[in-house]
Amino acid sequence: MKVGVYLAHPRPGSFNHALFEAVTQTLAAEGCEVAAHDLTAQGFPPVLTAEETGTVDAAGAATDPLVALHRAEVATLDALVLIHPNWWGLPPAVLTGWVQRVLVPGVAYKLGQADGEPAGLLRAGRALVLNTSDTPAEREAAEFGDPLERVWAACVLPYVGVTDVRRTVFRTVTDSTADQRAAWLAEARRGARALLAGR
Secondary structure: OEEEEEEOOOOOOOHHHHHHHHHHHHHHHOOOEEEEEEHHHHOOOOOOOHHHOOOOOOOOOOOOHHHHHHHHHHOOOOEEEEEEEOEOOEOOHHHHHHHHHHOOEOOOEEOOOOOOOOEEOOOOOEEEEEEEEOOOHHHHHHHHOOHHHHHHHHHHHHHOOOOEEEEEEEEOOOOOOHHHHHHHHHHHHHHHHHHHHOO
């Protein structure tokens, strides 16, 4: 299997980086071809151009070489792993920009008309989303309704053909202990192996 792993966190040494390392190492140890991307470190350019705002016609060739590389690569993947913090109920800007610039019509989906139903084009049928948060689960549910669940499992991934969406949230991170983080990393490794097995 070929799995794309995408990290969106700007601070080196963050727990998100530890999750990224644990997952990529686990997938490689299981015999996967891993396309690992620290989007911030790679300098992925997140700002959409005017020419990239279409939603129906197939996107033209990307003028930015890094965007072109990601578009070509995402079409070859068997699964996706997305790792990022919950910031204001949203993914960090670099990952939002990656979605908008990479998962474009003709690459990730096909849409016959603006108000139609999309046909997902990605061959990656499954994805694992790993989020970190400092908001307790009870408050998240009561006040915010878990917006990242809607973003990934309802809006973005099904639209491009990813129907098996798994998500784990590690919280609260800032005041977590070393033992807690070790347990979370073990959970992330189990999730990566389960993603490969489709269970």
